[in-house]
Amino acid sequence: MFKKILIAEDQQCANLSVQKVLEELDIQNVDYVYYCDDALAKIQKSLRENNPYDLLITDLSFEEDHYTQNIKDGKELVKIVRQKYPDIKVIVFSGERSNGVVDNLFKEYQIDGFVHKARHDAKELKQAINAVNNNQKHLPQDLQRSIKKMNTYELSTYDLKLINLLAEGVRQKDIPEHLQNDNIKPNKLSSIEKRLNLIKVSLEVNSNEQLIALCKDLRFI
Secondary structure, X not given: OOOEEEEEOOOHHHHHHHHHHHHHOOOOEXXXXXXXXXXXXXXXXXXXXOOOXXXXXXXXXXXXXXXXOOOOOHHHXXXXXXXXXXXXXXXXXXXXXXXXXXXXXXXXXXXXXXXXXXXXXXXXXXXXXHHHHOOOOEOXXXXXXXXXXXXXXXXXXXXXXXXXXXXXXOOHHHHHHHHHHOOOOOOOHHHHHHHHHHHHHHHOOOOHHHXXXXXXXXXXX
16 A cells, blocks of 8 residues: 555645545555645655655645745646656546546546545545555546447547537538538438437437537547
């Protein structure tokens, strides 16, 4: 299990909650900060003293106050830590609800785990810490479901064209005209309706609005 952990969280209640989870996991060497600049300073100091942190648990959002900060938010902190200190594991503990944003944290920022701040977040945070300790990634259940949906149905260029037109505000009955102008087939309304219905069934959404939201959330459009 991790020997030394740093918590970066500006809300005192959330900070104390994370500390309690770590106590229950019998992790004794825990430091906490309320500012991203302080988090980076502690990481740098720990490395100078040859006593580095194994894990950083950080929020994404940090409220501004009268203390001027160079590092404005958790994303920027994670980016710096990943670039300069890649051996430190990173779990993001945040109220962020967008699956697209969370997915991007894994892909672009190379985080090891994400936990939503929610009703049962203490339990999930324990699961995340155990998973990351075992060199596994921890993804939220809703993100896992969304990725599974997309993996079981591969969107074609034609599919994305239809969804993009809907997202741009084009009414379904007007899509044939747009496809005909671009010489894209099939462009009959009946074919378009069948295709959109197949996509919605495959991705388990009930409406065009939900389809657009899902694709935007996962940054397919």
